[in-house]
Amino acid sequence: MSANRASNVVVLGGDGFCGWPTSLRLSRQGFNVTIVDNLVRRKTDVELGTKSLTPISPIDTRLAAWQEVTGQDLCHVDIDIAEDYASLVALLRDLQPQAVVHFGEQRAAPYSMKSPRHKRYTIDNNINATHNLLCGIVETGLDIHVVHLGTMGVYGYGTAGLKIPEGYLPVQVEAEGVRHEMDIIYPPNPGSVYHMTKTLDALMFFYYNKNDQVRITDLHQGIVWGTNTADTLADERLINRFDYEGDYGTVLNRFLMQSVVGHPITVYGTGGQTRAFIHIRDTARCVNLAIDNPPERGERVKIFNQVTETHRVRDLARLVGQLTDAEVRYYTNPRNEALENDLRVENRQFLDLGLAPVTLSEGLLEEVIEVARRYADRCDPAKIIADSTWRADIPVDRVGSQEPNRWQPDTG
Amino acid sequence: MSANRASNVVVLGGDGFCGWPTSLRLSRQGFNVTIVDNLVRRKTDVELGTKSLTPISPIDTRLAAWQEVTGQDLCHVDIDIAEDYASLVALLRDLQPQAVVHFGEQRAAPYSMKSPRHKRYTIDNNINATHNLLCGIVETGLDIHVVHLGTMGVYGYGTAGLKIPEGYLPVQVEAEGVRHEMDIIYPPNPGSVYHMTKTLDALMFFYYNKNDQVRITDLHQGIVWGTNTADTLADERLINRFDYEGDYGTVLNRFLMQSVVGHPITVYGTGGQTRAFIHIRDTARCVNLAIDNPPERGERVKIFNQVTETHRVRDLARLVGQLTDAEVRYYTNPRNEALENDLRVENRQFLDLGLAPVTLSEGLLEEVIEVARRYADRCDPAKIIADSTWRADIPVDRVGSQEPNRWQPDTG
Numbered sequence: 124m125s126a127n128r129a130s131n132v133v134v135l136g137g138d139g140f141c142g143w144p145t146s147l148r149l150s151r152q153g154f155n156v157t158i159v160d161n162l163v164r165r166k167t168d169v170e171l172g173t174k175s176l177t178p179i180s181p182i183d184t185r186l187a188a189w190q191e192v193t194g195q196d197l198c199h200v201d202i203d204i205a206e207d208y209a210s211l212v213a214l215l216r217d218l219q220p221q222a223v224v225h226f227g228e229q230r231a232a233p234y235s236m237k238s239p240r241h242k243r244y245t246i247d248n249n250i251n252a253t254h255n256l257l258c259g260i261v262e263t264g265l266d267i268h269v270v271h272l273g274t275m276g277v278y279g280y281g282t283a284g285l286k287i288p289e290g291y292l293p294v295q296v297e298a299e300g301v302r303h304e305m306d307i308i309y310p311p312n313p314g315s316v317y318h319m320t321k322t323l324d325a326l327m328f329f330y331y332n333k334n335d336q337v338r339i340t341d342l343h344q345g346i347v348w349g350t351n352t353a354d355t356l357a358d359e360r361l362i363n364r365f366d367y368e369g370d371y372g373t374v375l376n377r378f379l380m381q382s383v384v385g386h387p388i389t390v391y392g393t394g395g396q397t398r399a400f401i402h403i404r405d406t407a408r409c410v411n412l413a414i415d416n417p418p419e420r421g422e423r424v425k426i427f428n429q430v431t432e433t434h435r436v437r438d439l440a441r442l443v444g445q446l447t448d449a450e451v452r453y454y455t456n457p458r459n460e461a462l463e464n465d466l467r468v469e470n471r472q473f474l475d476l477g478l479a480p481v482t483l484s485e486g487l488l489e490e491v492i493e494v495a496r497r498y499a500d501r502c503d504p505a506k507i508i509a510d511s512t513w514r515a516d517i518p519v520d521r522v523g524s525q526e527p528n529r530w531q532p533d534t535g
Numbered sequence: 536m537s538a539n540r541a542s543n544v545v546v547l548g549g550d551g552f553c554g555w556p557t558s559l560r561l562s563r564q565g566f567n568v569t570i571v572d573n574l575v576r577r578k579t580d581v582e583l584g585t586k587s588l589t590p591i592s593p594i595d596t597r598l599a600a601w602q603e604v605t606g607q608d609l610c611h612v613d614i615d616i617a618e619d620y621a622s623l624v625a626l627l628r629d630l631q632p633q634a635v636v637h638f639g640e641q642r643a644a645p646y647s648m649k650s651p652r653h654k655r656y657t658i659d660n661n662i663n664a665t666h667n668l669l670c671g672i673v674e675t676g677l678d679i680h681v682v683h684l685g686t687m688g689v690y691g692y693g694t695a696g697l698k699i700p701e702g703y704l705p706v707q708v709e710a711e712g713v714r715h716e717m718d719i720i721y722p723p724n725p726g727s728v729y730h731m732t733k734t735l736d737a738l739m740f741f742y743y744n745k746n747d748q749v750r751i752t753d754l755h756q757g758i759v760w761g762t763n764t765a766d767t768l769a770d771e772r773l774i775n776r777f778d779y780e781g782d783y784g785t786v787l788n789r790f791l792m793q794s795v796v797g798h799p800i801t802v803y804g805t806g807g808q809t810r811a812f813i814h815i816r817d818t819a820r821c822v823n824l825a826i827d828n829p830p831e832r833g834e835r836v837k838i839f840n841q842v843t844e845t846h847r848v849r850d851l852a853r854l855v856g857q858l859t860d861a862e863v864r865y866y867t868n869p870r871n872e873a874l875e876n877d878l879r880v881e882n883r884q885f886l887d888l889g890l891a892p893v894t895l896s897e898g899l900l901e902e903v904i905e906v907a908r909r910y911a912d913r914c915d916p917a918k919i920i921a922d923s924t925w926r927a928d929i930p931v932d933r934v935g936s937q938e939p940n941r942w943q944p945d946t947g
Contacts (some may be wrong), residue, residue: 208655239674243620246666247659250735254658262651264927285708285715294706294717296697303697305706310719311738319742323662323735326723330731334871334925459746513746515676 131155131218132414135204135256136226138182139164140364140371141272141347141406145224147354147361148407149414150195157218158182159211159227161203164364167234167371173506176365176380176498177350188360205251212259215267222268222414223260227252228320232276233457233511234370235317242316249320250327257331268338268417269328270410275345275399275430275468277322279312286467290343290426314460315513328424336421340413344406345399345430345468348375349487350494352404363403365494367502369509375400375439375483376491377507382449383495384502391509392456394437395463399430402481412476428470431480446488457512457519543567543630544826547616547668548638550594551576552776552783553684553759553818557636559766559773560819561826562607569630570594571623571639573615576776579646579783585918588777588792588910589762600772617663624671627679634680634826635672639664640732644688645869645923646782647729654728661732662739669743680750680829681740682822687757687811687842687880689734691724698879702755702838726872727925740836748833752825756818757811757842757880760787761899762906764816775815777906779914781921787812787851787895788903789919794861795907796914803921804868806849807875811842814893824888840882843892858900869924869931 137146137158150156162182168174180188186197202210204227215223228249229235235245253271260267278287288309296303308329311322324341331337355363366372367380378388401409409429418425440451474480481487512519549558549570562568574594580586592600598609614622616639627635640661641647647657665683672679690699700721708715720741723734736753743749767775778784779792790800813821821841830837852863886892893899924931 208651212651239620239624239670242670243663243666247663250662251655251659254655258651258654261927283715284713285710292708294708294719296704296706298697301696303695305722307706307719307722310717311741313738313742315746316742319738322738326725326731326734326738329723330725330728334727335927515673515747 130221131157133157133159133214133218133220133223134226135159135223135252136228137224138162138199139226139230140366141403142224142226143185144352144355144363144403145226145407145410146197147189148352148411150189150197151193151354152411155196157198157200157214157220159200159202159204159214161201171368171370171506173368173503174501176367176501177362177494178498178501179362179364180360184360188358192357192361204255205248208255208259211255212262215259215263215265219265220267222270222417223256224410224414225253225256225269225271229317231371232315232317233509235315236511236513237370245316245320250323253324253327257327257337260337261331261335266338266420268340268414270340270413271324271328271342273324273341273343274318274321275343275428276314276318277311277325277343278309279314284465286469287428288469289428289472290341290424314458332424338418338420338422340418340425340427342409342413342427342429345401346373346375347401347403347406348373349403349481349491350376351490352407365498368506370511374398374436378440378443379447379488379491380495380502381507382443382447383492384499384504385449386504386507387450387452388440388444389508390437390440390451390453391458392453393462394435394440394453396436396460397433397464397466398436399428399433399466399468400483401429401431402487404481405431405478408478409473412473412478416476427472428468429473430468430470432482433466433468434483442483443488447492454508455517457509457514457517459513542633543569545569545571545626545630545632545635546638547571547635547664548640549636550574550611551638551642552778553815554636554638555597556764556767556775556815557638557819557822558609559601560764560823561636562601562609563605563766564823567608569610569612569626569632571612571614571616571626573613583780583782583918585780585915586913588779588913589774589906590910590913591774591776592772596772600770604769604773616667617660620667620671623667624674627671627675627677631677632679634682634829635668636822636826637665637668637681637683641729643783644727644729645921647727648923648925649782657728657732662735665736665739669739669749672749673743673747678750678832680752680826682752682825683736683740683754685736685753685755686730686733687755687840688726688730689723689737689755690721691726696877698881699840700881701840701884702753702836726870744836750830750832750834752830752837752839754821754825754839754841757813758785758787759813759815759818760785761815761893761903762788763902764819777910780918782923786810786848790852790855791859791900791903792907792914793919794855794859795904796911796916797861798916798919799862799864800852800856801920802849802852802863802865803870804865804872805874806847806852806865808848808872809845809876809878810848811840811845811878811880812895813841813843814899816893817843817890820890821885824885824890828888839884840880841885842880842882844894845878845880846895854895855900859904866920867929869921869926869929871925
């Protein structure tokens with residue numbers, strides 16, 4: 124094992140859907156992993172009166188199980204990084220981590236649009252979390268690599284035929300008869316308050332990288348599907364979250380789970396939205412690759428598009444419908460977005476680093492269906508339809524208004 | 536007086552250097568002005584152990600004097616808009632203002648760089664203040680025009696010969712043999728944590744304008760010089776702030792005041808920085824023009840460059856030196872910036888709306904000197920040199936290290 128492999132890594136938000144399997148992978152790869160998590164995602168389940176479809180264990184049970192299964196120690200520290208700057212800095216000084224993986228943000232667009240309180244929480248939490256991390260790293264004087272979970276949503280959708288590059292866009296400007304060349308950050312076009320926070324993060328990364336030479340990798344991730352990785356399958360106590368409800372559930376997993384419980388597949392709008400996807404196993408792999416390939420000190424922020432394929436939502440609905448005989452139904456779209464959009468995404472960098480992506484065609488859809496079947500009795504059908512809205516002209520009670528409450532789940 | 540002129544206007548930060556003369560101007564123009572200010576700028580004077588060179592009156596005295604002099608009522612409400620969202624929303628509902636002028640942010644770059652605490656305060660305060668305002672306007676459903684005091688600093692300095700447009704930049708992208716045209720927000724390049732907050736503001740404006748059709752004008756202001764307007768000169772109790780110290784003092788006013796008290800003129804670095812300027816009288820006029828010329832509902836964010844001329848810092852130092860026989864001295868520059876930069880700025884929009892700018896050549900330099908002479912005995916020489924630094928390689932005690940404490944003020 125190289126010295127590099129024995130280094131400390133801190134995973135902010137390491138108890139969450141992406142953070143947990145990533146923490147396990149990094150632990151298995153030999154990093155000494157410290158999870159920093161204030162368990163807010165579990166508390167949000169309490170707020171929303173919902174729960175993960177899979178029965179996730181308490182964090183202490185998770186850590187004990189991992190120790191039992193692998194012999195590896197995984198630590199958990201409960202710090203609210205957006206509030207408790209002093210504890211965060213003390214931790215950084217103490218651990219002197221090689222890298223901090225930053226999943227520590229409110230990550231659901233519908234949740235960020237539920238109410239003024241939710242909008243304000245998302246802004247306040249995400250901006251202060253990211254800024255505290257950057258400010259804290261500068262204060263310690265340590266050369267810590269930040270690996271941040273961003274989103275494809277920073278680009279916006281509907282890029283008029285332009286293949287989305289990995290973060291930077293070379294442009295030309297004609298002015299006063301002179302041609303100027305600039306290499307700019309791709310112009311941000313966020314679609315929700317949540318997505319906006321990630322565009323604000325990007326600017327903070329730009330500044331702290333420029334002024335203080337903080338080494339930063341920003342991962343512009345697509346929609347994650349799947350539930351488990353080899354690590355989370357090693358013991359039932361290690362099982363990962365499965366969000367199926369209207370706020371935190373994401374499109375493909377939701378479709379698969381809906382088909383299992385006998386709910387119509389919920390397509391919002393025409394389903395003409397094209398989205399980028401990645402399997403949860405590749406999320407963990409990509410973060411690992413990012414840690415292993417940091418930017419040099421003084422190099423600009425390294426931006427990866429962390430996506431492996433793109434699909435149109437109604438095609439996914441059709442695919443899941445065929446696979447499971449479920450009905451596809453179209454609901455009022457609560458979002459402000461184009462009815463139809465194309466999306467082509469550059470993703471060479473991770474492929475060049477050796478990523479061999481999991482794709483929809485490789486049988487893992489069945490695995491999600493299997494997980495959904497196994498825990499279908501934990502589903503609360505009342506939570507499936509979103510109750511957030513982006514638009515003053517579409518009040519919350521019209522979202523999912525098409526034939527509401529007509530169906531019942533056919534679980535045991 | 537038109538109905539428009541009798542409308543309510545709220546001025547956030549209306550007790551500050553720009554906010555106070557702007558509030559008076561708007562009141563004189565017939566708007567019913569409500570100042571919202573938590574008096575944090577006065578409290579920051581307490582924190583820094585400094586004070587305005589001019590003896591500013593308590594806010595209540597200011598308001599009473601204005602009533603006495605003009606017969607106009609000016610209200611003051613003490614709300615921390617970054618913290619107390621509920622009171623802000625209640626005020627908006629109550630007043631239903633035509634416009635909210637938003638000066639309510641921490642506005643000094645050196646202050647924002649003093650320490651982690653100051654960086655974090657600047658981020659937390661400015662971002663939540665702006666977001667609370669936008670979120671609150673959407674919550675009320677009122678069609679309120681936001682007029683925001685931004686900064687030329689969002690563009691960064693040193694634009695490689697490109698004349699800085701007013702906010703938007705048409706660019707071309709060549710990709711896969713196809714030429715794309717985009718009209719983007721000018722790529723932000725902030726030079727301090729403070730400046731960064733204004734680039735984050737710009738993204739929030741972009742989003743709330745796009746998603747909720749909030750009408751917004753963003754004023755990218757240069758460095759303000761001068762102290763008084765016709766309104767603040769109407770009574771000594773109405774006198775405006777004059778910041779001369781290292782954090783809040785700005786370059787031209789500082790030079791003039793230094794020459795009066797016998798301090799060497801403090802040029803940081805080579806003085807090769809070219810900056811954009813505007814007189815305080817034009818600040819108030821420009822905000823007035825912006826209120827009178829709002830964007831249409833559904834129109835994108837209107838961006839003005841609120842500047843009237845550009846000058847190189849060492850040329851200003853020389854000018855002031857000639858005017859006053861003061862010595863020009865070069866100090867270690869605490870900022871991360873190019874030694875020399877050119878700056879050309881488009882500012883047609885305000886000129887086309889009728890602005891006849893006050894320029895340096897019009898005798899108002901003498902007015903500043905006169906104000907500085909009158910109150911020179913209030914100057915604390917120990918506060919003149921900045922004690923913030925942008926750079927780990929230049930510790931605070933090296934800023935202004937060139938022959939420190941060699942001089943004494945020659946005030947009465």
